[in-house]
Amino acid sequence: AGGVGVIIDSLTGEEVDPEQYWPEEESATDGNVLLRAGGHSPEAELMKAMQNPPEVNSEFDNARYAKLVSEGRQQEAEAMIQEEGGPTLEQMQKLPLEVLRKFPALDPNWCDTTQYSCSLLQWACSM
Numbered sequence: 007a008g009g010v011g012v013i014i015d016s017l018t019g020e021e022v023d024p025e026q027y028w029p030e031e032e033s034a035t036d037g038n039v040l041l042r043a044g045g046h047s048p049e050a051e052l053m054k055a056m057q058n059p060p061e062v063n064s065e066f067d068n069a070r071y072a073k074l075v076s077e078g079r080q081q082e083a084e085a086m087i088q089e090e091g092g093p094t095l096e097q098m099q100k101l102p103l104e105v106l107r108k109f110p111a112l113d114p115n116w117c118d119t120t121q122y123s124c125s126l127l128q129w130a131c132s133m
Contacts (some may be wrong), residue, residue, distance in 0.1 A: 049116035049126055055101040057121075058092035058130055060093040 015022045067090070074083040106112065114127040121129070 047116070048105065049112055050118070052102060052105040052109075052112060053116075053118050053121075053126060053129060055105050056126075056133065059098040063090055063093050064097065065094075066090055093130075 012021050014020070023052055031045075065084075071083055071086055074086065112126065114130075115125050117123040117125050118129070
């Protein structure tokens, strides 16, 4: 059935140590670096973080909003959603900045083949 596999560098043909490329595991239970939730490389992890920002403001005041709705102040409640419902710039930047802090030597020219070979630098500049 399942056995231990090896990773071969396609340029040199030599076996490589996965810990050399992925030194920090996300959790102790996820031992297979190829199945990491964050991707196969720090660059892929950063691209994923930039492509999937939060969609809502985690600090949105739900109690205040519910109070406005219960009082029949629909226009104020709608305005509150428009002004405060989306994520702040700080919230959108949090995860990508964490990846950059964890892996300061990322290759900005790394390309995501699922995004028409868009590089990290191109994606970051377009945000």
